[in-house]
Amino acid sequence: xxxxxxxxTKVYALGHSLEVYERQVQGYQAARxxxxxxxxxxxxxxxxxxxxxxxxxxxxxxGIKWSFMRPHPTKPAYLVINADEGEPGTHKxxxxxxxxxxxxxxxxxxxxxxxxxxxxxxxxxxxxxxxxERLWGAIKEARAKGYLGKTPFGKNYPIExxxxxxxxxxxxxxxxxxxxxxxxxxxxxxxxPPFPAQAGAFGCPTTVNNLETIATVPAAFMLGCENYSKxxxxxxxxxxxxxLYGINGHVKKPCVVELAVGPTINELIYDIGGGILGDKxxxxxxxxxxxxxxxxxxxxxxxxxxxxxxxAWHGKSVMDVPLGxxxxxxVGTMLGTCCITVMAEGTDPVLAMLNLMxxxxxxxxxxxxxxxxxxxxxxxxxxxxxxxxxxxxxxALLADLANNIxxxxxxxxxxxxxxxxxxxxxxxxKEFEAYATGARTKAxxxxxxx
Amino acid sequence: xxxxxxxxxxxxxxxxxxxYPTRMAATIPLLHLCQDQNGxxxxxxxxxxxxxxxxxPAHVQGVVTFYTLFNQKPVGKHQxxxxxxxPCALRGAGDxxxxxxxxxxxxxxxxxxxxxxxLRTAECxxxxxxxxxxxxxxxYHENLTPERIDAILTRLQES
Numbered sequence: 169x170x171x172x173x174x175x176x177t178k179v180y181a182l183g184h185s186l187e188v189y190e191r192q193v194q195g196y197q198a199a200r201x202x203x204x205x206x207x208x209x210x211x212x213x214x215x216x217x218x219x220x221x222x223x224x225x226x227x228x229x230x231g232i233k234w235s236f237m238r239p240h241p242t243k244p245a246y247l248v249i250n251a252d253e254g255e256p257g258t259h260k261x262x263x264x265x266x267x268x269x270x271x272x273x274x275x276x277x278x279x280x281x282x283x284x285x286x287x288x289x290x291x292x293x294x295x296x297x298x299x300x301e302r303l304w305g306a307i308k309e310a311r312a313k314g315y316l317g318k319t320p321f322g323k324n325y326p327i328e329x330x331x332x333x334x335x336x337x338x339x340x341x342x343x344x345x346x347x348x349x350x351x352x353x354x355x356x357x358x359x360x361p362p363f364p365a366q367a368g369a370f371g372c373p374t375t376v377n378n379l380e381t382i383a384t385v386p387a388a389f390m391l392g393c394e395n396y397s398k399x400x401x402x403x404x405x406x407x408x409x410x411x412l413y414g415i416n417g418h419v420k421k422p423c424v425v426e427l428a429v430g431p432t433i434n435e436l437i438y439d440i441g442g443g444i445l446g447d448k449x450x451x452x453x454x455x456x457x458x459x460x461x462x463x464x465x466x467x468x469x470x471x472x473x474x475x476x477x478x479x480a481w482h483g484k485s486v487m488d489v490p491l492g493x494x495x496x497x498x499v500g501t502m503l504g505t506c507c508i509t510v511m512a513e514g515t516d517p518v519l520a521m522l523n524l525m526x527x528x529x530x531x532x533x534x535x536x537x538x539x540x541x542x543x544x545x546x547x548x549x550x551x552x553x554x555x556x557x558x559x560x561x562x563x564a565l566l567a568d569l570a571n572n573i574x575x576x577x578x579x580x581x582x583x584x585x586x587x588x589x590x591x592x593x594x595x596x597x598k599e600f601e602a603y604a605t606g607a608r609t610k611a612x613x614x615x616x617x618x
Numbered sequence: 619x620x621x622x623x624x625x626x627x628x629x630x631x632x633x634x635x636x637x638y639p640t641r642m643a644a645t646i647p648l649l650h651l652c653q654d655q656n657g658x659x660x661x662x663x664x665x666x667x668x669x670x671x672x673x674x675p676a677h678v679q680g681v682v683t684f685y686t687l688f689n690q691k692p693v694g695k696h697q698x699x700x701x702x703x704x705p706c707a708l709r710g711a712g713d714x715x716x717x718x719x720x721x722x723x724x725x726x727x728x729x730x731x732x733x734x735x736x737l738r739t740a741e742c743x744x745x746x747x748x749x750x751x752x753x754x755x756x757x758y759h760e761n762l763t764p765e766r767i768d769a770i771l772t773r774l775q776e777s
Binding site for chain 1 (some may be wrong): 637638639640642643644645646647649650671673677680681684685686687688699702703704705707708709710712713740741742743744745746747748749753756757758
């Protein structure tokens, strides 16, 4: 169900200053209320009711994550915000940093208070210079107003927010890599446990939240967390609130839009994205960043069991299922970041997979052998097929390589490489075979719509 | 010759150090400051960062080699990064790269003879909704057309 909202995006067209934020959307009222009238425990309990599923891709409930934080007798706690947006096809967090930076700062104030932290670090990928500038500007304004510092809103609870920059490594979007990078190290993932809530940044209890997750917190507390959750079409399955949706690839009007949780892919493509370039038929969609397995246009939901949460859509197109953490899991993929990449009929799936395997090969941090060697081998093998030098054995080899990465790495990068690879191989088997037999060659391969 | 920051950047470093509980945490921000000044991370820069932050040079070297954005050799005056990843590729990134190579007379990964422009491809720069795109130094150029690419590169060549 398509329902436009503007809790996060109202100020996009009005300006990014503190003055606009306060006047137009009652900015900092939520943080003021939280700090001056609520206890920490109360804040966390309320936050759980908002059913905010992490906006970074994994979809973990934010309130529950906050509740893992326990005061430590000697160590401070930290809030770390992941703004290393780099998942191919994801372009939403950047809009918040550039156009509504104060929602992030206000979210950090509430988040710090809720988890018992006095310092928040916003980890922004280095390339986003304008985003960093806007965030620093917002911090400066908030500090000048007394919303940050030793006594925010007059409360004796010091809060500081700092922007930290990366240096061009996709893996730093993985939370433990991000923490290593924040500490000044190579951005290699850590073995879990300990989880960040026990030993995160600088060995201290830490919560890592996605940037959009924290930016939506003020809206949730303004509305009342339960009311906020109910805005979603999927409130009843614990997937609440509003989100930013990105639409990119072969659509007429690529964009970022704010909607109540639960639109369908078809609604995003045709009602928001203006339809497909050249009015071509849809071939497939990557639903939430390149690590989420693609969905073909002709796939239908198979949920004959009445107890299945997807039973209501049994026999219907997957493109008509509301986008949610659990609904997308139900159709064999992941919701991911809610930014869909649309491919029109005529796109070459082998070339598309090659493009993504080059990405994973380049970005594997190299720490775990199955991922380091596997991603390179996947890249080389797809290239071989694409160059017309492969055989059907190479198709089996690709699946074998992907299956040997799955579950054998420290972090989810391995699955993030293997899952989309397996989806391409399974769902476009005929096209891969055509390359192997020479029935199709790279001379005809296209990624663009003419 | 030993490397040193300009007084202005040295002040910025002092400010950066106040943000973290350890000196090591300033490694990446300090390397950025040094590269802004020097253009690349030389052996002297590594020594400087090591001494400033009281961390082994091998640690700094390890960080430098891990991250794509630290230049391990001298580069051109301007950095052009064209996003090549799938969402941009679906909107014509391949043509953007070809046009840049032709106009600049170099291949991806190379620097023009006059030292003005280094051309590289980038992995997803979070600009998929405004593809194709490229980054020139600190600025994003989005929704690229052949005319705009031509104008941007001409400006760099004439700089």
